[in-house]
Amino acid sequence: MGSPRPRRGRSRWLEALACAGALLLLGAGPRSGYETMTPQLRAMQDDDLSNPGMLAVAEGEALFAREGCAGCHTAEAMRGVAARYPALDRASQAPIDLSGRIAQCREKRQQRPPLPREGPAMLALTAFVAHQSRGLPLQPDPRLAEARRQGEALFRERRGQLNLSCAQCHDDNAGRRLAGSLIPEGHPNGYPLYRLEWQALGSLQRRLRNCLVGVRSEPFPPGAPDYVALEAYLVARARGLLVETPAIRP
Amino acid sequence: MRAFLLGALLLGGAAAAQPMVAGDAIPGSLTGAPGDAARGRAIVLDRQRGLCLLCHAGPFPEERFQGDLAPSLAGAGARLSEGQLRLRMVDGRRLNPDTIMPAYFSTEGLRHVGRAWQDRRLLTAEEIEDVVAFLATLRD
Numbered sequence: 001m002g003s004p005r006p007r008r009g010r011s012r013w014l015e016a017l018a019c020a021g022a023l024l025l026l027g028a029g030p031r032s033g034y035e036t037m038t039p040q041l042r043a044m045q046d047d048d049l050s051n052p053g054m055l056a057v058a059e060g061e062a063l064f065a066r067e068g069c070a071g072c073h074t075a076e077a078m079r080g081v082a083a084r085y086p087a088l089d090r091a092s093q094a095p096i097d098l099s100g101r102i103a104q105c106r107e108k109r110q111q112r113p114p115l116p117r118e119g120p121a122m123l124a125l126t127a128f129v130a131h132q133s134r135g136l137p138l139q140p141d142p143r144l145a146e147a148r149r150q151g152e153a154l155f156r157e158r159r160g161q162l163n164l165s166c167a168q169c170h171d172d173n174a175g176r177r178l179a180g181s182l183i184p185e186g187h188p189n190g191y192p193l194y195r196l197e198w199q200a201l202g203s204l205q206r207r208l209r210n211c212l213v214g215v216r217s218e219p220f221p222p223g224a225p226d227y228v229a230l231e232a233y234l235v236a237r238a239r240g241l242l243v244e245t246p247a248i249r250p
Numbered sequence: 251m252r253a254f255l256l257g258a259l260l261l262g263g264a265a266a267a268q269p270m271v272a273g274d275a276i277p278g279s280l281t282g283a284p285g286d287a288a289r290g291r292a293i294v295l296d297r298q299r300g301l302c303l304l305c306h307a308g309p310f311p312e313e314r315f316q317g318d319l320a321p322s323l324a325g326a327g328a329r330l331s332e333g334q335l336r337l338r339m340v341d342g343r344r345l346n347p348d349t350i351m352p353a354y355f356s357t358e359g360l361r362h363v364g365r366a367w368q369d370r371r372l373l374t375a376e377e378i379e380d381v382v383a384f385l386a387t388l389r390d
Contacts, residue, residue: 161367162301162352163360173319173350179297179304180315217362 030238033184033249036175041196045248053127053194053246056120056201060128063121068110075132082130083243086232088143095147095228099126099203117223123201127192130245138189138243140236151233154226160217166230169211181250187238188231190247201246204231269340269355275333276340280355280375290384293377294323300373300381305350309388319350327386335382339373354378 034042048054064070082098089096089104096104099117102125106112115122140148155166169178170186177183191204198206205227212219220226269276279285293300295313302308307316308323326335337344341353354372357363373381 157361159362161357161360161363161370161372164350164352168350177315177318179317213364216364216367218364 030187030241031185032187032189032238032241032244034190034244034247036182036184037248037250041248041250045244051194051246051248053192053201053248056124056127056192056194057131057246059120060124060126060131063125064128067106067112067125069105069125072109075128078129078132080133080136082133082245083136084139084141086144086147086228086235087141094225095141095144095232097204097228097231098130100223100228102126102129118203118206120201123192123203126203127201127246130192130243133243134245136243137240138235138238140232140239144232147229147232148236149233150226151229151231154230155233155237160212160215162215164215166211184249186234187241188234189238189241190244190249192245193247193249195249197250204234269336271337271344272333274337274345275331276336277333279379280336280340281379283379285376285379285381285383287380287384287387289377290380290382293373293381294384299377301352323385323388325388325390327388328390330385332382332386335385336378339378339381 034045037045044050061075064073064075085098085101086095087101088094089101099122102122103114103117107114115125158165158168166186169183174183174185188204191207192201194201195207205222208227208230209219269280270278294302294308295310297303302323303310303313303316305317305319306321306323307318310316330338338351340355341358342349342351343353343356343359352372355375355378357369357371363369
């Protein structure tokens with residue numbers, strides 16, 4: 001009767017310690033924008049029948065078959081691919097993002113005319129391929145150390161007439177409100193994603209352009225390596241977050 | 251060097267001499283005349299011109315969606331003199347190099363500025379004076 005008592009006390013104490021430790025870990029790790037959305041928006045993302053991004057995924061699935069991708073690749077083999085992008089392109093020894101890889105496959109291997117990078121067909125194909133990795137943790141490519149370094153420098157560089165860096169909002173002030181909008185940590189784990197502000201599916205590069213123009217700076221030209229370098233850094237910064245494609249964001 | 255000279259020429263052409271800083275303030279009006287508080291209020295509330303409410307909240311109950319990245323503007327006129335307000339508007343980096351507040355009357359040191367905003371200050375001298383005059387009225 002006497003002996004179980006102290007043990008229970010100690011196990012409670014350990015439990016509390018474990019809880020505090022878990023909270024500390026949760027607090028320290030990257031937090032997906034999903035966590036800060038309203039329950040309604042989270043439900044919309046979670047339910048494939050109400051997630052508008054799933055229309056693009058279905059369109060991408062049809063294109064994957066119709067455009068000849070399925071001649072070499074199976075959808076199953078695409079599982080995990082998006083979680084490892086951007087990756088190192090062996091031929092050019094340069095970083096390449098998922099849309100870049102799809103474009104390269106189409107233009108070099110299939111010798112077909114390029115698809116506009118931000119057009120609905122490329123977005124749909126990218127969404128379909130990325131969707132195969134939904135629920136898998138991001139795995140930054142270890143070969144992209146140099147691109148990550150460049151990306152981090154871009155992330156911390158003040159720019160534009162408003163003279164703000166990415167880090168000043170998304171590191172230093174995440175969770176606060178810029179006018180009515182909650183500033184997210186700025187993780188890339190749901191792209192292409194459906195943004196309510198766009199009323200459309202869009203790419204990470206489009207989202208980055210929004211911020212670049214928002215601080216009144218000159219956006220990088222479309223397809224510039226700066227975007228891929230930034231993405232390489234963002235993926236490392238978001239290490240461990242799960243792929244959510246197609247995510248929904250306000 | 252050439253860029254610097256060009257910048258100096260542009261700045262020189264756009265407005266009068268550099269505003270005189272004394273301590274943590276610019277005591278004199280940038281235009282030599284007092285601003286108009288009513289016009290200043292309109293600039294502060296204008297999210298394309300003043301941009302103030304993106305980061306600051308203030309005593310504007312009719313305005314939805316005010317930011318919380320920076321101190322409230324309520325009582326700004328009691329906390330700071332007109333000269334202190336003016337320097338914080340003109341170039342707050344002189345007081346805190348890491349401030350997230352844009353310099354409203356300086357293009358010095360800006361990088362990668364978008365084409366549409368190149369070599370342009372956020373507000374004119376008249377507009378700065380209007381805003382200073384308005385902020386000075388926010389006494390509680």
